[in-house]
């Protein structure tokens with residue numbers, strides 16, 4: 372009926388079983404009224420076109436149809452139905468197309484974002500920033516690539532830190548012998564050192580120190596082993612060793628009108644890394660000279676509680692209590708310093724490499740006492 376056909380269903384003998392009118396009469400009055408606004412059964416005229424009905428291959432009757440007059444609204448409904456259909460199709464296309472577009476953009480971003488991040492990280496690393504790391508979220512190829520990248524970045528960062536550490540230590544240690552040599556040469560020129568031979572001897576020792584330092588650097592490049600961490604023990608006559616250092620640095624002290632002297636003279640033979648110990652003493656002495664205005668510097672040594680100590684006492688401006696730890700930190704320097712602030716960091720590191728430590732007692736305005744302690748078993 373909805374398609375504008377008056378319909379009748381008949382049995383095989385051609386008797387009517389049900390027709391459109393009978394169906395219409397079974398509807399509720401309101402539904403019937405609505406249907407009658409769409410179709411007009413009375414307008415149907417002429418013969419029914421008959422089509423046989425089958426069930427499981429057996430003919431059970433026939434259905435007859437004939438055209439009814441279609442009331443205008445049915446055409447409207449059809450048009451609306453068609454329009455809705457077209458709209459539905461269009462919307463479906465838009466949704467499907469939009470979805471596909473969204474998915475392709477999403478996957479492109481999903482894949483390209485980590486790659487972009489990776490490129491940025493590589494650029495940063497090429498610029499010398501070795502602290503960059505990539506997030507390792509996924510367990511896929513990109514995740515494992517990020518992991519490898521982070522591993523490489525970590526290794527490079529460690530290498531870079533070691534390189535910086537060594538460069539700054541070496542630079543610092545190159546400066547000390549040169550400063551001592553300069554002071555000795557100037558003292559000889561000015562006639563402050565009358566003993567030319569002694570002055571030249573001091574310079575020769577410092578030249579040897581420089582050569583040893585260069586050899587140390589060569590060792591590092593050769594074996595990548597830090598000469599700041601290796602140990603090279605030799606037998607040392609302590610009073611001789613210390614007075615040698617004091618005498619070579621005497622012109623530096625004299626420039627400031629200071630006197631530095633070895634207070635103890637007792638015999639102690641030691642088994643120690645000569646170069647490391649000399650580096651420690653020279654750093655402490657050069658600080659004592661730098662940060663002392665008047666008075667002098669004394670050095671003494673001895674054995675106490677199974678430890679060997681070497682003590683450097685000055686009458687300088689001292690170090691406030693809240694800075695006694697700070698001064699050993701790398702690059703910390705006081706307002707009065709024109710250095711790099713790594714001397715005491717080197718001293719601490721070398722003392723620890725030899726299994727020892729460094730102590731500091733200081734009274735501002737009165738002076739400082741730096742004591743280096745080394746395990747006695749390394750001494751005979």
Ligand SMILES: Nc1ncnc2c1ncn2[C@@H]1O[C@H](COP(=O)(O)OP(=O)(O)OP(=O)(O)O)[C@@H](O)[C@H]1O
Pocket residue numbers: 543658659662663685687688689690698699703704705706707708709710711712713714715716739
């Ligand atoms: N004997 C001392 N008396 C007073 N202050 C000292 C003494 N030794 C060190 N200091 C303080 O500790 C700081 C750190 O000393 P450190 O030797 O590490 O560096 P620096 O002497 O400043 O520079 P450099 O790298 O040339 O040695 C100094 O800047 C100074 O303020």
Ligand SMILES: [Mg+2]
Pocket residue numbers: 654657658710713714715
């Ligand atoms: Mg210093």
